[in-house]
Amino acid sequence: MSTLEIKNLSHSYIKNKTVLTNIDLEIKEGEILSILGPSGCGKTTLLRIIAGLEKETNGSIQINNKIVSDYLHTIPTEKRNVGLVVQERALFPHLTIIKNVMFGLNNSKKENIDTAMNILKLFRVDRYAHNFPHEISSGEQQRVAIARAMAPKPKILLMDEPFGTLDQSLTVQLRIETKKILKDNNTTSIIVSHDIDDALAMSDRVIVLENGMIKQSGVAKDITHLSKEKAVKIQ
Amino acid sequence: MRSFNLTFWHTTPFLLFILFVTPVAIVLFSLIGTYNDNWSHLYNHVLFLYISNSIYLVIGVGIIVSIIGTSTAWLVTNHDFTGKNFFEWALILPLAVPPYILAYTFTGLFDTFGTANNLVRDIFNLGRDFTLFPKVRNVPGAIIVFSFTLYPYVYLVSRMAFINQSRSIIEAGRTLGLNKTQVFFRLGIPMIRPALIAGVMLVLMETLSDFGAVDHFAISTFTTGIFRTWYGLYDIDTAMQLASCLLLFVIIFLVIERYSRRKATYSNSMSVFRPIKINKLNGINNASAFLACFIPIFIGFVLPVMELTYWALNYKLDFFNYKFITTAWNTLSLAFLAAVLTTILALLINFSTRYKKNKLLANMSSFLTVGYAVPGLILAIGIMQFLTFIDRALTIEFFNLALTGSLVGLVFAYVIKSYALSNSALESGYHRINHKIDDVSRTLKSSGWSMLTYIHSPLLKTSLLTSLLLVFSEVIKELPATLVLRPFNFDTLAVYTYIFAAEERMFDAAAPSIAIVAVGLIPIIILTRIIRNSRPASREI
Numbered sequence: 218m219s220t221l222e223i224k225n226l227s228h229s230y231i232k233n234k235t236v237l238t239n240i241d242l243e244i245k246e247g248e249i250l251s252i253l254g255p256s257g258c259g260k261t262t263l264l265r266i267i268a269g270l271e272k273e274t275n276g277s278i279q280i281n282n283k284i285v286s287d288y289l290h291t292i293p294t295e296k297r298n299v300g301l302v303v304q305e306r307a308l309f310p311h312l313t314i315i316k317n318v319m320f321g322l323n324n325s326k327k328e329n330i331d332t333a334m335n336i337l338k339l340f341r342v343d344r345y346a347h348n349f350p351h352e353i354s355s356g357e358q359q360r361v362a363i364a365r366a367m368a369p370k371p372k373i374l375l376m377d378e379p380f381g382t383l384d385q386s387l388t389v390q391l392r393i394e395t396k397k398i399l400k401d402n403n404t405t406s407i408i409v410s411h412d413i414d415d416a417l418a419m420s421d422r423v424i425v426l427e428n429g430m431i432k433q434s435g436v437a438k439d440i441t442h443l444s445k446e447k448a449v450k451i452q
Numbered sequence: 453m454r455s456f457n458l459t460f461w462h463t464t465p466f467l468l469f470i471l472f473v474t475p476v477a478i479v480l481f482s483l484i485g486t487y488n489d490n491w492s493h494l495y496n497h498v499l500f501l502y503i504s505n506s507i508y509l510v511i512g513v514g515i516i517v518s519i520i521g522t523s524t525a526w527l528v529t530n531h532d533f534t535g536k537n538f539f540e541w542a543l544i545l546p547l548a549v550p551p552y553i554l555a556y557t558f559t560g561l562f563d564t565f566g567t568a569n570n571l572v573r574d575i576f577n578l579g580r581d582f583t584l585f586p587k588v589r590n591v592p593g594a595i596i597v598f599s600f601t602l603y604p605y606v607y608l609v610s611r612m613a614f615i616n617q618s619r620s621i622i623e624a625g626r627t628l629g630l631n632k633t634q635v636f637f638r639l640g641i642p643m644i645r646p647a648l649i650a651g652v653m654l655v656l657m658e659t660l661s662d663f664g665a666v667d668h669f670a671i672s673t674f675t676t677g678i679f680r681t682w683y684g685l686y687d688i689d690t691a692m693q694l695a696s697c698l699l700l701f702v703i704i705f706l707v708i709e710r711y712s713r714r715k716a717t718y719s720n721s722m723s724v725f726r727p728i729k730i731n732k733l734n735g736i737n738n739a740s741a742f743l744a745c746f747i748p749i750f751i752g753f754v755l756p757v758m759e760l761t762y763w764a765l766n767y768k769l770d771f772f773n774y775k776f777i778t779t780a781w782n783t784l785s786l787a788f789l790a791a792v793l794t795t796i797l798a799l800l801i802n803f804s805t806r807y808k809k810n811k812l813l814a815n816m817s818s819f820l821t822v823g824y825a826v827p828g829l830i831l832a833i834g835i836m837q838f839l840t841f842i843d844r845a846l847t848i849e850f851f852n853l854a855l856t857g858s859l860v861g862l863v864f865a866y867v868i869k870s871y872a873l874s875n876s877a878l879e880s881g882y883h884r885i886n887h888k889i890d891d892v893s894r895t896l897k898s899s900g901w902s903m904l905t906y907i908h909s910p911l912l913k914t915s916l917l918t919s920l921l922l923v924f925s926e927v928i929k930e931l932p933a934t935l936v937l938r939p940f941n942f943d944t945l946a947v948y949t950y951i952f953a954a955e956e957r958m959f960d961a962a963a964p965s966i967a968i969v970a971v972g973l974i975p976i977i978i979l980t981r982i983i984r985n986s987r988p989a990s991r992e993i
Contacts, residue, residue, distance in 0.1 A: 270891050294894040301895040307888040311910040320906075321896030369896065 218282075219243045220405040221267065221373055226276030228262060228429075236262050237429040240276070244373070247403040249396070251416035251437070254426035260409045263426070264375050267407065268301055269294035280372050300366030304378040306358045308350040314361050315346040321369040336364045339398055356387045363395060367404060374399070374406040380415060392418045461804040461900065462813070468797060469816045472868055475834030476826055480699065482692035490681060490690040501672045502694075505591060506701070509666075509673065510656050512595035513602065517655045520599065520748050521606025522648060526636055527741050529614040533733040539745040541976070544604040546752030547922075548972030550929040551601045552664025553949075553965050556958050557756040558597060559668065560763070562588045567759060589669045597669075598659045600752035605658075605873075606651035608922070609880055612914055613644035616884050632731070646883050650876040657702060657824050657872060663932060674698040675827050688833065695830040702822055757969060763962035776948075780967060783944040786859070787927040790866035795919040797867065798874035799912070802882055803904050806890070817875070824872030828932030831868060835861050835937065857939055865933040866923075873922040881915025882908075921976060928972045 223242040229235045237259045244250050252260045265271040267278060269285065269292065277287035280299070285292040308317050318333040337343040340360040345353050350361070359379065366374055379395075380388040396419050399406050408419055416423045417437050425433040527533070528540045546554075561568045562585040572584045587593070617640070630638060641648065663675040674694060682691040733741050801820065805813045823831065839855045847853045855861060885908065893899075893907050909916070931946040938947065945968045952961035 265891075268891070268895055270894065293899065294891075295897045295899040297895075299895055301892050303888045303892065305886060305888050307886060307892045309889065309893075309907060309911075320893070320898065323897070366892075366895070371895070375895075 218246055219279075220246045220248075220281060221407075222279040222282075223267070224277045224279075226263075226266065226273050226278065228259070228266060228271070228273045228275075235429055237266075237273075240431060242424070242431070244405055244407065246405055247400070248422060249399055249406045249408065249420045251408045251410060251420035251423045252426055253410060253413060253416050253423055255411060258426045259429040260426050261377055264377050264407065264409050267373070268299050268375055269297050298369070298372045300369065300371035300374040302359075302362050302366045302374070302376040302379050304381040306350075306355075306362040308358055308362060308365070310350055313347050313349055314342065314353070317350070317361060318365045318368050320365065323369075332368060336368050337361070340364045340394070356383055356391065359383060359391065360394075363398075367398075367402065372405065374404050376406065376408045378410055379408065380412075381410075388415075389418075395419070459808075459900075461808050462810070465801045465804045465813050465816055468801065469820065471864075472820050472823060472871070475831060475838050475864075475868065476699070476823060478834040478837050479692050479826065479830050480696050482689055483696045485689055485693070487693065488687070488690060490685050490687045491693060494677065494681070494690065494694065498672060498677060499697075502674045502677050505671055505673050506660060506698075508591050509594060509598065509659055509671075512592070513598045513659050514652055514656055516595065516599035517603040517606045518648065518652055520603040521651060522610045522641060522644070524603075524745050524748065525607050525610035525614055526640055527745060529611055530640075530731060531733050531741060532730050533738045533741040535742055535745070539749070542749050542753075543607050543745060544976055545749055545973070546601050547604040547925045548928075548969045548976060549601050549753055549756050550664065550931075550946075550968070551597050551658075551662050552668060552931075553760070553968070554597050554601050554752065554756050555594075555665035555668045556961070556965075557759040558588045558593065560759055560958065561755065562586070567762070591671060594666055594669050594671055596751075597665050598655070598662070600748060602655040602658055603748060603752070605654045605922070606648065608918055609647040609651035609876065610644055612877075612918060613647035613880065613884075614640065615914075617643060647880040650880055653705060654824070654872060654876055656705060660698060660702060661824070661827050663827060663829075674701075678827055678830065682829070692830060692833070695827055699822065699826060757966070760962045760966050760969075763959045764966055766959070776964070776967065779943045779945055779948055779964075782942060783928055783946070783968075786862065786866070786944065787924045790863055790870060790927045791920045791923040793863065794867045794870050794874045794923045795878075795916060798871060798878050798919060799904075799909070799916065802875065802878045803908060806882055806887075807900070807903070821872035821875050823868035824870070826869070828865070828869065828930060828934075829936060831865055832861075832933040832936035835865050835868075835933075839864075857937075859939060859942075861937040862934065862939075865937055866927045866930065869930065869933065870923040870926045873926055874919040877915045877919040877922060878912060881912040885911050925972050925976065928968060 221242070221244040223240055226237060226240040226242075227235060228237040240263065242250075252263065254260045262271060266273045266286075272291060273286060275288075278285050280297060284290055285297050308314075309320065312320065315330070315333050315337065318337060319329045322329040322332055324332070334343055334346065337346055340363065342353070342357050342360045342364065345357060345361075350358055353361070359382075363374075363376070363379065366376075380391055383391065392415065398404075408415060410416055420437050423433075423435065423437050424431050524539070524543050528536055528543065560566055563569070564583050564587075566585075568585050569583050572578065573580070573582055588596070660673075661675060663679055666673045667676050667679065674697065678691045678694045678698070681687050681694060801813075801817050804810075805817045826834075836856060839861050843854050843856050847855055889907065889911075890903065893903050898906060928944075929946060931950055934944050934947055935950065938944065945964050948964040949961045949968060952958070952964070
C-alpha cells in the first residue's frame with residue numbers, strides 16, 4: 218500500500234519560472250526515500266508542498282489514499298499528520314526537551330509524558346528531558362528534533378537536510394541510529410539532502426532532482442553508480 | 453476553481469484597518485476640498501519654512517538618538533562597568549519626561565536670566581550681561597530637547613536586539629580579526645538594523661507630530677502651523693490640509709523604512725542561542741562608559757526633575773489633594789486600558805500578517821502605524837467626526853447611547869496614536885523568530901490560536917512587555933487628543949499641567965508635571981526589571 222502518491226505535480230513561484238515540473242512519485246509504507254539534488258533544484262520546495270506549507274500550482278497529493286491537495290482541495294498542514302525535521306532544528310527555545318516532544322501529543326498528560334520519555338530513550342536523550350534546548354549539544358538537539366517529529370506517529374516523516382550542520386563522525390553515527398529507529402517503527406520517511414552519503418546510508422530508494430524534474434530514480438545501491446561525476450556535481 | 457477561506461485572521465486586520473483609517477481618511481479627504489485664501493497665504497509665505505525646519509529637526513534628532521540609543525544599549529548589554537545595573541533601567545527614565553516639559557525646564561534653566569546662567573553669575577561674581585549658556589529657543593535647542601527625551605525608544609529596541617544576539621556571532625567576529633569596537637560597528641549595529649531603523653522612525657514620527665516643545669521655542673513647523681491656523685485663524689479646513697501634508701511626509705518615511713527593512717531580514721535560530729559574554733571594563737574605559745550612560749540621563753531626566761522640584765517646593769506644596777488623586781487614577785486606568793488593548797491588537801495583526809503570509813495584510817499593517825504621526829488634535833477631530841456619524845446612524849437610534857464625549861473616543865485615539873509603538877516592538881520580536889518554528893509547529897498540529905498562545909506569545913514576552921511599557925508611558929504624556937476628546941469633567945495629569953502651562957504659570961504646573969514623570973516611572977521600573985530577566989531560553993515560560 219502506498220503511503221504517499223504524487224501525481225503530475227508542478228510548481229512555480231513566479232509566472233513562467235517553474236520550480237517543479239510534472240513530478241510523479243509513490244512511496245510505500247515504511248519506505249525511506251531520499252531526494253538528492255543540487256541547491257535550488259526544488260527538493261525543499263517539494264518537501265514543503267507535501268507538508269502543506271506551500272500550495273502546488275498543478276497536480277495532486279494523496280496521503281494514505283486520501284487526497285490532501287489538488288486543484289479543488291487543500292488540507293492544511295496541521296491536519297495532514299506529517300512530521301517535519303529541519304536543518305535548523307527549530308526546537309521551541311522556551312520549552313524544555315520533554316515539553317518540546319510532548320507538544321504534538323494530544324493524550325492525557327501522563328500518557329504524553331510516557332510517550333515522550335520512551336521516544337527520548339530511543340534517541341538516548343532522555344537524561345536531558347528537563348533541560349532547555351540551548352543547554353544541550355547540536356547533535357543532541359537534532360536527536361530531539363527527530364524525536365519530536367516522530368512522537369505523534371506521523372504518516373510520513375519529512376526531513377530537510379537533517380544532518381546538514383553536524384560534523385562527519387556525528388553524522389555517521391546519527392544516520393545509523395536514525396535509520397534503525399525509522400525501520401523499527403516502520404516510519405515512512407522522505408529525506409532531502411545534497412549529500413549523496415546521507416542518501417546511500419539511510420534510504421531504500423533515491424530520486425535525483427535536477428532543474429525541478431526527476432532525472433533518476435532507483436534503489437540506493439543502483440544509484441551508487443549514478444556516476445561519480447553526478448555525485449561530484451551534486452555535492 | 454481554487455478556494456479561498458476567509459478566516460478570523462483575514463477579517464480582524466481588515467476590520468481594524470477600516471476603524472483605524474477612517475479618522476485619518478476624514479483628515480486626508482480635506483486635500484480634495486476647496487483651498488481658501490488662508491491656504492494661499494501659508495503656501496506663499498510659510499510652507500517652505502515649515503518643511504525646512506521639520507527636515508532640520510528630523511536629521512538632527514535622527515543622528516543624535518541613533519548614537520545615544522545604540523551606544524548606551526551596547527554598553528549596558530555587553531559590558532560590566534560602574535553603575536551598569538543602575539543604567540540598565542535608568543537609561544529609559546527620560547521616557548517619563550514629555551518633550552514639552554523638558555522644553556519648559558530648558559528655558560527656565562538656560563534663558564538669559566534662567567537658573568543656570570544666574571548660578572554661574574553668582575558663583576563667579578559676574579555682571580548681568582554675562583551669559584554662559586547659549587539660547588535654547590531655536591532649532592538646535594529643539595533637537596537637543598527631542599533627542600534627550602526620545603532616545604529611550606532607540607535604546608529599548610536596540611537593547612532588546614542586542615540581548616537576543618548570540619554570543620557565537622560575536623565570537624566569530626573576534627576570531628575573524630575584529631576588535632571590540634569593530635565588532636560593534638561591523639556586526640552589532642548591522643545585525644540590529646531592522647530594530648534600529650524601527651526605533652529611529654518612531655522617534656522621528658514623534659518629533660514631527662510634537663506641538664508643545666516647538667511651540668514653546670517658537671519654531672515654525674507643520675504642527676505649530678496647524679495649531680496657529682486652527683486657533684489663530686479658526687480655519688479647521690486649512691489646518692486639516694496642512695495636517696494632510698505632514699501625513700504625506702510620514703508616509704514617505706514609512707515606505708523608505710519598510711523598503712530598507714525588507715532588504716535585510718535577520719533571524720536567529722533560537723535553538724542555538726548562547727547568551728552574550730559580559731566584558732569587564734576598567735580604568736579610562738570604565739569612566740568613559742559611565743559618562744556615556746550618565747550624561748543622557750542627566751540631561752533628559754535629572755536636570756528637568758531638579759528644576760521642577762525646585763519650582764514645586766518654592767511655589768506649590770499642597771497639590772496632593774483629592775483632585776490630584778482622582779486625576780492620577782484616571783490617568784493610570786486609561787493608560788493601562790490603552791496599553792493592553794493596543795498590545796493585543798498589534799499582536800493579532802502581526803500574527804495574522806505572518807501566519808497568513810498575505811501581502812495585503814502586510815501592507816495594511818504598515819499603514820496602521822501612520823496614526824502615530826497624526827497630530828493629536830487632528831486625530832481627535834477625525835475621531836469626533838467619525839463618532840458623531842456613528843452616533844447619528846446607529847448608537848443613539850438603537851442603543852440610546854452617545855459615543856461622542858465618552859471614554860470610547862479617547863481610548864480609540866490612544867490606540868491609534870500608540871499603535872506604531874506597539875507594532876514596532878512586536879515586529880522586531882517577530883523578526884527574531886525563525887519561520888521554521890512556525891512550519892514545525894504546524895506539522896505538530898498547532899496552528900492559529902494555539903500557535904499564537906503556546907509558541908509566539910512566550911517567545912514574544914520581551915516584545916509584549918516593551919509594547920505595554922511604551923504605550924503606557926505614551927498615554928500618560930498625551931495631551932492634545934485628551935483635551936478634545938475627554939468626557940466632561942474628566943481630567944488627566946497632562947490636562948492638569950497644560951491648563952497651568954498655557955497661562956505661562958510653570959511654577960504651578962511644576963507639581964502636576966512631576967506627578968506625570970513619577971506616575972510614568974512606576975511601570976518603567978517594574979517592566980524594565982522583567983525585561984532584563986527575560987533573555988530567550990533563560991528559563992521556563
